[in-house]
Amino acid sequence: MASRAKATILDIAREAGVSKSTVSLVLQGSGLIRPETAVKVRKAIEDVGYVYNRGAANLRKAHSNVIGMVINDLTNPFFAELAVGMERVFQAAGIVPFIANTAENPVRQEEVLKSLMEQGVAGLIVSPARGTTPGAFRRIEAAGVPVVFAMRRLPESRIPAIAPDNHRGAYLATQHLIAKGHRRLAFFGGSSDLVVYHDRLGGFLEACESLGIAAAYRTIVEGETSRKGGMACLETALAAPEPPTAALCFNDAVAFGVMLALRKRGLEAGSDFAVVGFDDVVEAEHYIPALTSVAVDTAGLGERAAHVMLKMIQSRTTRAEDHVGAVSLVVRESCGPDRNRHGAGMGDAA
Amino acid sequence: MASRAKATILDIAREAGVSKSTVSLVLQGSGLIRPETAVKVRKAIEDVGYVYNRGAANLRKAHSNVIGMVINDLTNPFFAELAVGMERVFQAAGIVPFIANTAENPVRQEEVLKSLMEQGVAGLIVSPARGTTPGAFRRIEAAGVPVVFAMRRLPESRIPAIAPDNHRGAYLATQHLIAKGHRRLAFFGGSSDLVVYHDRLGGFLEACESLGIAAAYRTIVEGETSRKGGMACLETALAAPEPPTAALCFNDAVAFGVMLALRKRGLEAGSDFAVVGFDDVVEAEHYIPALTSVAVDTAGLGERAAHVMLKMIQSRTTRAEDHVGAVSLVVRESCGPDRNRHGAGMGDAA
DNA sequence: TTGATTTATTGGAACGTTCCATTTATAGGC
DNA sequence: GCCTATAAATGGAACGTTCCAATAAATCAA
Known part of the structure; x- marks a missing residue:
């Protein structure tokens, strides 16, 4: 059923008898295309089994919509709750956060952060692993990718932290x-x-x-x-x-x-x-x-962290205020x- | 410190006085380049604050090294254990799995799967959400991306499942x-x-x-x-x-x-x-x-699922045997x- | 020295998108 | 009927990488 090589917008264009630009416009929900054309294109998309290539797209438009969530211990239900809080707000914003676990291991954390960065994340919410070196986030800051710490923070770091009191x-x-x-x-x-x-x-x-x-x-x-x-x-x-x-x-x-x-x-x-x-x-x-x-x-702090991140991305800044949450x-x-x-x-x- | 526009291999090439091809070779650890050249290039990489663009790379070589892990309830410690088991084997293989939570919601699951596919994952390990429709994985199968179900499976599906007895x-x-x-x-x-x-x-x-x-x-x-x-x-x-x-x-x-x-x-x-x-x-x-x-x-099943996935990717197949784990x-x-x-x-x- | 072989390096095309500048079609005003 | 304004669709360049084919430099056999 599926052709071996994956379909591209050119295949769709051919199938629908339009140009690739038109397909692209349809994909982005542009109002410029005639409704009937859009329908035709959407049918072709379905027919060829197209899957959007976000990597190729980001090559041009340079802002991804993936946010990385780096957590130091997924088996601690506490962090799972934090993650769930964040997801709530990201879901509403149409963003799918990718969670990665570092198992409290700074070396693993390094790998995870590298991988996330290579993937071109728009931002990073991190609960740093124990023993994280002060320089661990230097490159990421230099790259201008917004980072916020959740629950934990680093001794001398200008990265905003969301943590309880x-x-x-x-x-x-x-x-x-x-x-x-x-x-x-x-x-x-x-x-x-x-x-x-x-x-x-x-x-x-x-x-x-x-x-x-x-x-x-x-x-x-x-x-x-x-x-x-x-x-x-x-x-x-x-x-x-x-x-x-x-x-x-x-x-x-x-x-x-x-x-x-x-x-x-x-x-x-x-x-x-x-x-x-x-x-x-x-x-x-x-x-x-x-x-x-x-x-x-916990979940509230997760939500707050997610909100701060969203705001940072939107205002393309890498700075934000710390936030200390009420406790009881x-x-x-x-x-x-x-x-x-x-x-x-x-x-x-x- | 960081130039606003992010550095590419061309910047590195300029800095090191070599061609972009040479830089690419160094990046991939090819043995073809002279050691001194490699050192020079690596220094340039450091200097310009380069971060690898995996999206661009995948455009050419078409096989990513990210694996998606879709879990229906992250707050259940049971699934966290499963995730941890998988991570153990992926880490050894130099792969960083990205975890995404569906919160037992088929609609959210749809979004999550779509996002992961767009990201160009090499494979998907899924514990499907309750109420997942039979067709939910049709497109993914058609795209030839290997999927394995962990812990849960779908009524009539040819997707291999790793589950306990x-x-x-x-x-x-x-x-x-x-x-x-x-x-x-x-x-x-x-x-x-x-x-x-x-x-x-x-x-x-x-x-x-x-x-x-x-x-x-x-x-x-x-x-x-x-x-x-x-x-x-x-x-x-x-x-x-x-x-x-x-x-x-x-x-x-x-x-x-x-x-x-x-x-x-x-x-x-x-x-x-x-x-x-x-x-x-x-x-x-x-x-x-x-x-x-x-x-x-649980962790053992996670490991097994990860192994099966690795094997599927390696042998570029979308089929594998089910596996039922011993219980006591x-x-x-x-x-x-x-x-x-x-x-x-x-x-x-x- | 010459040509053949090996070792390092390189230019250019290609990957799948987006977006700008154009072109083409449609409608309106006269 | 023509000209202009608007709407819809399009071609091509660009994004950052890889990889092939080609070149340049070094080594060797004769």
Whole structure:
């Protein structure tokens, strides 16, 4: 049925008995062609099994409509939600974003970015992999392709970032733990090569500082941002002489790991040890006990990132404002009831 | 720093004092050019901030190295795992797959496929959206682009499919429930517009048939393949005069929903009602109670699909064998202990 | 030295579009 | 009937690459 060689607009032109220019006009929905001609051409398009060659077209008009989305960990439902938020707005704009996964690997990220650039993307939304070098986006910036960072950003970069208010979220969560009466606090998971880590840890530390938790009563354990990492964090923390009684976790994944490790030890999250997560993924609500977590409106941030990108493309600029999204603490069961009554007042005092 | 107009191989040629052909040769790593010349050219490439234009190149050589991956629900961790499996093998082959999400929407799927085709993909790995019309891939087949279905397939299609042995998995799970002593069984979730649904339901029914569960004692409730869908299924099933005591769920997501609804009613999965899931996503192991589920080796199927695709591209064919992957029941806690001792023998009798 | 062979390099046509400048057809005004 | 204005359709150049055929330079055999 299909001829071996793929059909071009010239084949269509021949089939419809018009010129290639006419076909091109029809393809672009130009109002200049007579309706009957358009119908004839469209029929020919159907008949020859034509598929549009965007590469050839871009050679002339130089602005593609593909947007690349580079994500560091597709298996984290958090990022999937982010992607879904973005897709919502791109779909409305008639754009199909291509998603690529870097699996938290800077080398892979390099390949992925290169491939996307070669494909001639109009813009790039990136959640950079851990360990991304400062120069990784130099070439892309030089090429004038708009980039926005989502959720994560790079230490010194002029690339606009869309991220939640990590500092405030961590502060809120820590304040909550202190209000519950906890006095020996931990911060679990993440590693210092991530800017987000410093933001969240910073919020934790500031809350400790201003609410009277001395440095000696703070435990900080870096670790993988996964369930496994969380389990490891809890183990090392509990091995200390005066172990913490509550932890703010870098991530919901870490928090789940901590709760798992707790259970493995016969302890119960909530009553024996308080844990709060970060990101508020959908699972948080359904876990047992339900996880108290910092909600960041993931899909909303995705939408915002997509909007910023669209605007950048439209105004052909490579600069835009950062955007920090509102956060809120959603209290569930994983921190249990108050530890001692008078502690509740402390949060208000700050 | 960057000149406004993007650099081409002609700019490089000028900069390096060679011809464009030489530059092209260097770009392709041809052994024909003198090493010193190659070095000179590579320096020029760096200096002018060149980015390769794959669209232009494909115009001549007509075989791209991009593969599209079309997935029906990115938020389901199951599909993310599938994607990750594929990526592993593509990465080794130096290929960057582009992932696109259809959100279970056939219209969106149409757009996504069109866009990918226009981009000139070398092949397509697809998990078709629910309600995909039979003709949806006609044009793509006609264009001679290899397609393989992963996890799901279409009713009458010659496109090769890589999927687990759904029938057997469901049979195994049902047998397990019967061996546990259950006599009133349910099948929850999914809908009959999916081929997988018929496969899984078929396995369930065959097991009922051959192990002596009369039709009157089988409850079948279709529903969304999500937590929400699972909750709804349980509600309608329990409203019946003689409600089931155990359910095989279409999906782990459905199973989680069922367990949630159970808990909401003050019932416990395992002791009060047995539930088994399908797919064995990572969460299954960590749930409380841990979910008994049919493991399908998701990442492995992803790898297999990628291999098949690579082979199809290499041998420039559009045909390949179907592949059905081995499954196994992983027994955890969600079916509780045996219901009555003599029931245990029945499974062996089959 | 000469011609044959090998090694490096090169010009030009082609790929499938778009878009500008033209041409051709149609209609309107007189 | 002719001229002008408008509408519809068209040819050709250009976009950035690859690849073939051809050239130029270096090496070798005699």
